[in-house]
Amino acid sequence: MKNFRSGFVSIVGRTNVGKSTLINALIGEKIAITTNKPQTTRTAIKAIVNRENSQMIFIDTPGIHKPKTKLGTTMNNTAWGSVTDGDVILFLIEATSDKIGKGDSLIIEKLKQAKNVILIINKIDLVKKEKLLELISLYSKELDFKAVIPISALKGENVENILDEIEKHLPVGPAYYNIDEYTDQTEKMLAEEIIREKILKLLDQEVPHGVYVEIEKMQDRKTSKKEDICDIEATIYVLRKTHKPIIIGKDGAMLKRIGTYARQDIEKMLQTKVNLKIWVKIKEDWQNMNSIIKKFENE
Numbered sequence: 001m002k003n004f005r006s007g008f009v010s011i012v013g014r015t016n017v018g019k020s021t022l023i024n025a026l027i028g029e030k031i032a033i034t035t036n037k038p039q040t041t042r043t044a045i046k047a048i049v050n051r052e053n054s055q056m057i058f059i060d061t062p063g064i065h066k067p068k069t070k071l072g073t074t075m076n077n078t079a080w081g082s083v084t085d086g087d088v089i090l091f092l093i094e095a096t097s098d099k100i101g102k103g104d105s106l107i108i109e110k111l112k113q114a115k116n117v118i119l120i121i122n123k124i125d126l127v128k129k130e131k132l133l134e135l136i137s138l139y140s141k142e143l144d145f146k147a148v149i150p151i152s153a154l155k156g157e158n159v160e161n162i163l164d165e166i167e168k169h170l171p172v173g174p175a176y177y178n179i180d181e182y183t184d185q186t187e188k189m190l191a192e193e194i195i196r197e198k199i200l201k202l203l204d205q206e207v208p209h210g211v212y213v214e215i216e217k218m219q220d221r222k223t224s225k226k227e228d229i230c231d232i233e234a235t236i237y238v239l240r241k242t243h244k245p246i247i248i249g250k251d252g253a254m255l256k257r258i259g260t261y262a263r264q265d266i267e268k269m270l271q272t273k274v275n276l277k278i279w280v281k282i283k284e285d286w287q288n289m290n291s292i293i294k295k296f297e298n299e
C-alpha cells in the first residue's frame with residue numbers, strides 16, 4: 001500500500017494525569033493499570049492501534065516525578081527517554097490545573113527538541129468550557145503544538161480525534177506489528193499488574209508503593225469436570241515487616257479481597273476460570289536493589 005503510514009507515539013506527562021487511562025481508551029482494552037495514586041505505572045507499555053491506512057504504536061510511560069529510590073530513577077529515565085523519542089508525542093495535562101507547574105515546565109523545555117507534539121487536555125468532564133480556553137491559551141504560548149485536543153479519557157470523549165490527528169503526522173512506512181497483536185505485555189505481566197492494582201486501590205499510599213508482584217506459576221489444566229482452569233501462584237513482596245500484616249489483614253481478610261478482585265479481572269482477561277494463590281514475603285529495600293530494578297528497566 002503506497003500511502004500506508006506507521007510510527008511510534010509516546011504518551012508523556014506528570015504522574016496521575018491519565019496517561020494509562022488514555023492508552024486503554026485508545027485501544028479499547030485494559031492493558032495498563034490505572035489508579036488515583038501517583039506513580040502507578042512503572043514501565044513503558046506498548047499498545048498497537050491498526051487503522052485502514054496506518055499503524056500506531058503507543059507507549060504509555062511512568063509519570064514524571066521527583067525520584068527517591070533507584071526504582072524511581074529508573075521510572076523517571078523511562079519517562080524522560082520517551083519525551084523526545086517518538087514520531088508523535090502526546091503531552092497530557094489535566095484540565096483542572098490553573099497554572100503551568102514546575103513539572104510541566106520541565107517537560108515543555110524538553111519537548112522543544114521533539115518533532116510533533118500534540119497537547120492533550122484530559123479530564124474535561126471535571127471543568128467548564130471557559131476554563132479550557134484559558135488553559136489552551138496559557139500552554140499555547142509555551143510551545144508550538146501541532147494540535148490541542150481536549151478529552152475525557154475516562155469517558156472516551158474525543159479520543160477518536162486523537163487518532164485522526166496523529167495519522168496526519170506519521171511518516172510513510174510499513175506495519176511493524178501483526179494485526180492481531182495489540183500489546184507487548186504478556187499475560188503474566190498483565191496478571192502481575194492486576195494484582196498490584198488491587199493493592200493500590202485497597203490500601204493507603206505507603207504500603208502499595210513498596211510492593212512488587214511476581215507470578216511463579218501460570219498453568220492451564222482441566223478440572224475433574226473437564227472444565228478449563230488456570231492455576232496461578234503469585235508472591236507479593238513488601239518493603240517492611242510491618243507491611244506484611246497490613247496486606248494480609250485481620251484473619252487474612254485483606255489478602256482475600258485482593259485475591260478475589262484480582263481473580264475476577266484475570267478471569268476476564270484470560271476468558272477462563274482461575275485458581276489464584278497468593279503469598280506475601282518481605283524483601284527489604286528492594287527498590288534499591290539492582291537485581292530487582294532490572295525488571296523495570298526499558299529494554
Ligand SMILES: Nc1nc2c(ncn2[C@@H]2O[C@H](COP(=O)(O)OP(=O)(O)OP(=O)(O)O)[C@@H](O)[C@H]2O)c(=O)[nH]1
Nearest residue numbers: 015016017018019020021035039040041063153154
Ligand atoms: N474525571 C476524570 N478522571 C480521569 C480521567 N482520566 C483519568 N482519570 C483518573 O485519574 C487517575 C489517574 O489515572 P491514570 O491513568 O492512572 O494516570 P497516569 O497518568 O497513568 O498515572 P501514573 O501512571 O501514576 O503516571 C485515575 O483515578 C483515573 O480514573 C478523565 O478523563 N476524567
Ligand SMILES: [Mg+2]
Nearest residue numbers: 019020040041
Ligand atoms: Mg500510568
